[in-house]
Amino acid sequence: MKSALGAVLAAATVVAPVTVAPAAAQENQRVGFVNVTAVVANSSAYQTAQQQRQTTYAAQFQQAETRRAAIQAQLDPLVQAFNTARQQPNADQAALQQQAAQIQQIQQNGQNELQQILAPVALSQAYVEEQIRDQLGTAIQNAARAQGVTLVISPETILHAEASHNLNEAVLAQLNSLIPTAQLVPPNGWLPAELRAQQEAAAAAQAAAPQQPAATGR
DSSP: OHHHHHHHHHHHHHHHHHHHHHHHHHHHOOEEEOOHHHHHHHSHHHHHHHHHHHHHTHHHHHHHHHHHHHHHHHHHHHHHHHHHHHTSTTOOHHHHHHHHHHHHHHHHHHHHHHHHHTHHHHHHHHHHHHHHHHHHHHHHHHHHHHTTOOEEEOGGGOSOOOGGGBOHHHHHHHHHHHOSSOOOSOOTTOOOHHHHHHHHHHHHHHHHSOOOOOOOOO
């Protein structure tokens, strides 16, 4: 009996540290959360770029507004005629469908035209955001280390958290230090990271595809 009890006690002295260590490690962990979208939108670089863009791309904004007003002026009588026609007794459904299709086509063409006019503006915004996001990881790491945080999560996964877990202000301060301003106008030929990745994937797929032998004539 003594030998059996001694074996159990000996085993306990070996096993005990293994079961206690994870609990001790958990006590040293601190969790924080960061709203990345809000931090980027409130950063100095983003806010400054938003203001500068109104001046730098004033011609595009004015052209888009002028064209939007012209498209609306074209649509208004068509929409009014459509609404009047469909309220009539025994309205011609085929004619109504044709009118509706015409209105939708003008709207779609107008939207495409406005997007084309404002394409330089959208490209500028993507360029600024990419510059900011390139520094975001470092900003989060710096803020986490400064506050002793070992795990940073997104607020979408949180059901409840005390204010002390919110790292938004700390990350924002770090981000503003790393990138106070951003370049507003992208270089010629610049594309957002997503489009660059698509082009690289397409080029890699084309390079990996087997080459067809050239046809030879007799």
